[in-house]
Amino acid sequence: MSGPLKGVRVLELAGLGALPFASLKLADMGAEVIRVDRLAEVPESPEPQSHNFWERGRRSVGVDLKSPRGVEVVLRLADRCDVFLESFRPGVVERLGVGPDVVRGRNPKVVYGRLTGWGQTGRLAPYAGHSLNYESLTGVVRSIGPRGGPPVPLLNLLGDFAGGGLQLAYGVVCALLEARSSGRGQVIDCAMTDGVLSLAAPFYAMHEMGMHTDALGENLFDGGAPFYNVYETKDGKYVSVAPVEGHFWALFLEKIGLDPAAQPDQYDQSQWPGMRDKVAGILKQRTRDEWCEILEGTDACFAPVLTYSEARRHEHHVERGVFVDPGASPELVPTPLLSRTPGEVRPSPAWIGADTDVVLEESGFGPDERRELRDAQVIA
Secondary structure: OOOOOOOOEEEEEOOOOHHHHHHHHHHHOOOEEEEEEEHHHOOOOOOOOOOOHHHOOEEEEEEOOOOHHHHHHHHHHHHOOOEEEEOOOOOHHHHHOOOHHHHHHHOOOOEEEEEEOOOOOOOOOOOOOOHHHHHHHOOOHHHOOOOOOOOOOOOOHHHHHHHHHHHHHHHHHHHHHHHHHHOOOOEEEEEHHHHHHHHOHHHHHHHHOOOOOOOOOOOOOOOOOOOOEEEEOOOOOEEEEOOOOHHHHHHHHHHOOOOHHHOOOOOOHHHHHHHHHHHHHHHOOOOHHHHHHHHOOOOOOEEEOOOHHHHHHOHHHHHHOOEOOOOOOOOEOOOOOOOOOOOOOOOOOOOOOOOHHHHHHHOOOOHHHHHHHHHOOOEO
């Protein structure tokens, strides 16, 4: 293993979506991640699986967490870890016997990360939800949609991954850094709603300043401005235009054949609808690739709107080498790119529970004890 987090050991209680993304980010940067999977998920006839993006960079142990002896196995693993991660509803891990008080009572240095949608406290904390709900409660969904139309669901980038998984990984690194001086870990209450609110903080500020209103499709960054928008091209594809600064806007207008001096003031909002229509009409006269020939590689703040498949093949991404194998899978290299201790893509478990024996041996479980636990159906 390499990377800046080399030497950090993470124990992850298997969860969905956002939690695996958090541990993936830590694993990519060199942390040793051990995932505790449910014993019931371990296949009866294990066969090596193909590389799995979601599971890469960690090892898998199968444990029966409903068994007191299984709980003790997890606690002994946690005794040797720097980080403990879980994403159950509030109170569940306490009932299982692996809550933060128990884990940190045995290992005060451990950073205990808790990831939920609504948080550990608050009236909604006990209830189910998903990324769209967390994004909605923060005002973000209400801010995105066409003029005169309804708000639109977002990809779960904000709630699950940016506001959840990435926020948790950030919190873990912060707590680990503090623990170097204090010698003590702490508990991280990472709520996806809090994470989305944090990401939306600039828009809350803009709203208070009158720079972003509640009207859909009429603001600077929501499709209201002609100079921050997506336009259809002759071939039914799309391009993005974002020359927010005046000199970039002037360059863009020149490139598409308009005299900047003859156009209305860029920030006169009363002129935005007419200017949007004018730009849309011009961009509809050429194909997306034709506009790329004219505008890409200039300071006009332009980019084609690509599909995922097209993005994997785009020359810029290929030149930077950000895809591990752009011809076979959409897997990305660990980012950001560090010059001296870069992260690396590491294998995923051969199957759920495949690493149980090796991990337990490393953690001080002798061969007789492992055999007895296996015979008692406590471990895989």
